[in-house]
Amino acid sequence: MALPVEESSKKPPSFQDDLPSIYPCNGDVRYCYLRYDQYTFAGSHNSGAYDLSFDCSTALGMIKFMCYKGIPHPLMNCLWNNMANRNLLRQLRDGIRALDLDTCQVDDRTVLCHGEDRVRALGEELPDAFSQIRQFLEENPFEVVTIEFGDNDGDPRVNAPNIASKLEEHLGDYLYHHRCSQWLCLGRWM
Structure with missing residues (x-):
């Protein structure tokens, strides 16, 4: 969790009366007065890298042997399943508030994955992943979660619209579209 710095811990006069004193933002009422860009979100790298399957349809050469021999569990975890046994919902329940998703x-279709081209492992479909995030937000209405889309393997003209439409479909009422020069305080997003 972020610790407010001295200058940002002061409540803006125009905002201090807008929130009840017991209103928790990401676990602490003091965070409600921090702008989004002043708060540090606990995050996981390659958040979607769990329960992946090696993509044998693209593998060539030396790496293709893993398709026939099977990939030993420890090797799969080392190379691709960085978040083994920790799906998105589990990560969020464990305190992660920034998800780095590779597609x-x-x-x-666009799916979660890790790796690219000839050495990639594929994971969940976007609707399944976004449903986990939605479930967490429904269970925890005073939490703010950041989703960042990192590496993208494929045609951005296909992936970008797929991601945008699935985000809107599954998380639309939870999305914030930043359009102004200054970020809002976390409490304004609740």
Whole structure:
């Protein structure tokens, strides 16, 4: 969790009366008065890298042997499953508030993945991943979660619209579209 710095811990006069004193933002009422860009979100790298399956359809050469011999569990975890046994919902319940999701194109679909081109492992479909995030937000209405889309393997003209439409479909009422020069305080997002 972030610790407010001295200058940002002061309540803006125009905002201090807007929130009840017991209103918790990401676990602490003091965080409600921090702007989004003043708060440090606990995050996980390659958040979607769990329960992945090696993509044998793209593998070539030396790496293809893993498709026939099977990938030993420890090797799979080392190379691709960085978040083994920790799906998105579990990570959020454990305190993670910033998710770094890598995506890959499979035909005309976009899925969570880790790696790219000939050495990639594929994971969940976006609706399944976004449903976990939605479930957490429904269970925890005073939490702010950041989703960042990192590496993208595939055609951005396919992946970008897929990601945008699935985000809107599954998390639309929870999304914040930043359009002004200064970020809002976390308490304004509740």
